[in-house]
Amino acid sequence: xxxxxxxxxxxxxxxxxxxxxxxxxxxxxxxxxxxxxxxxxxxxxxxxxxxxxxxxxxxxxxxxxxxxxxxxxxxxxxxxxxxxxxxxxxxxxxxxxxxxxxxxxxxxxxxxxxxxxxxxxxxxxxxxxxxxxxxxxxxxxxxxxxxxxxxxxxxxxxxxxxxxxxxxxxxxxxxxxxxxxxxxxxxxxxxxxxxxxxxxxxxxxxxxxxxxxxxxxxxxxxxxxxxxxxxxxxxxxxxxxxxxxxxxxxxxxxxxxxxxxxxxxxxxxxxxxxxxxxxxxxxxxxxxxxxxxxxxxxxxxxxxxxxxxxxxxxxxxxxxxxxxxxxxxxxxxxxxxxxx
Numbered sequence: 072x073x074x075x076x077x078x079x080x081x082x083x084x085x086x087x088x089x090x091x092x093x094x095x096x097x098x099x100x101x102x103x104x105x106x107x108x109x110x111x112x113x114x115x116x117x118x119x120x121x122x123x124x125x126x127x128x129x130x131x132x133x134x135x136x137x138x139x140x141x142x143x144x145x146x147x148x149x150x151x152x153x154x155x156x157x158x159x160x161x162x163x164x165x166x167x168x169x170x171x172x173x174x175x176x177x178x179x180x181x182x183x184x185x186x187x188x189x190x191x192x193x194x195x196x197x198x199x200x201x202x203x204x205x206x207x208x209x210x211x212x213x214x215x216x217x218x219x220x221x222x223x224x225x226x227x228x229x230x231x232x233x234x235x236x237x238x239x240x241x242x243x244x245x246x247x248x249x250x251x252x253x254x255x256x257x258x259x260x261x262x263x264x265x266x267x268x269x270x271x272x273x274x275x276x277x278x279x280x281x282x283x284x285x286x287x288x289x290x291x292x293x294x295x296x297x298x299x300x301x302x303x304x305x306x307x308x309x310x311x312x313x314x315x316x317x318x319x320x321x322x323x324x325x326x327x328x329x330x331x332x333x334x335x336x337x338x339x340x341x342x343x344x345x346x347x348x349x350x351x352x353x354x355x356x357x358x359x360x361x362x363x364x365x366x367x368x369x370x371x372x373x374x375x376x377x378x379x380x381x382x383x384x385x386x387x388x389x390x391x392x393x394x395x396x397x398x399x400x401x402x403x404x405x406x407x408x409x410x411x
Contacts (some may be wrong), residue, residue: 073184074110080108206347238257260352273344
């Protein structure tokens with residue numbers, strides 16, 4: 072029950088806030104949703120580990136949702152006239168088509184609340200909700216100075232709270248297909264929040280972030296497809312994986328989401344968004360999906376210590392280089408970006 076509530080309640084409260092007719096009603100839904108999410112985060116941390124299975128319809132439903140998200144990316148590619156975005160979305164759609172026809176996507180448990188998931192859903196639910204509550208007052212002031220092209224705080228607050236539910240879904244997903252759904256959902260939320268101001272710079276940076284993360288999503292989908300045919304139908308079964316091929320692909324997906332070199336440009340560009348976006352998506356929550364996936368891969372590294380060493384060195388170099396860049400900056404957002 073707790074895994075379902077961690078995903079559905081923030082999403083439901085966000086949707087209700089979007090349908091509210093008055094500013095007071097919208098704030099009420101946002102505050103209520105954030106407060107309940109904090110409570111759920113505390114319960115998830117101190118409660119028992121559990122799992123949730125949606126039955127036989129789970130995989131088809133997840134694949135339909137992911138295809139819908141990829142179709143939205145294709146529409147955005149047409150709108151932005153980005154060939155790279157077209158290519159990434161088309162490749163992702165092709166991988167999903169192969170997944171459907173190959174019969175992949177089955178897993179015993181769709182969502183798992185284990186110790187690692189507890190830590191990350193706790194961060195998202197508690198810290199993320201506090202940032203959402205802060206954003207209510209922040210946006211009241213920001214609206215007086217924002218560009219005329221901005222989409223408005225109504226959409227902004229909806230996306231922030233909706234994003235919390237998607238991030239919880241990502242950290243709770245055990246099956247690869249549901250992981251893919253929430254992976255793409257967080258990518259799209261990030262895109263819309265980065266381009267919130269509607270300026271040429273914010274749209275350009277949002278498109279860059281979308282392109283990089285869409286290709287990361289392709290790597291995730293392809294890695295998941297190969298992993299399922301290599302003996303691992305879910306994240307919890309990666310110890311049974313007898314192929315090396317999926318691991319580099321899944322690591323690339325993790326590196327792209329975490330804005331590691333050479334994918335760091337999207338995170339630097341994302342700092343044009345309002346401060347709550349920088350705090351929530353690109354420091355407190357979204358980029359943690361990368362390290363999270365890397366940690367989930369650890370059972371598959373057994374017997375592959377050389378590959379694990381390469382990944383560790385890669386992370387260490389990123390850590391040192393990022394820290395060196397961060398301490399040389401005077402702009403607070405750039406310090407945040409590089410230190411992330």
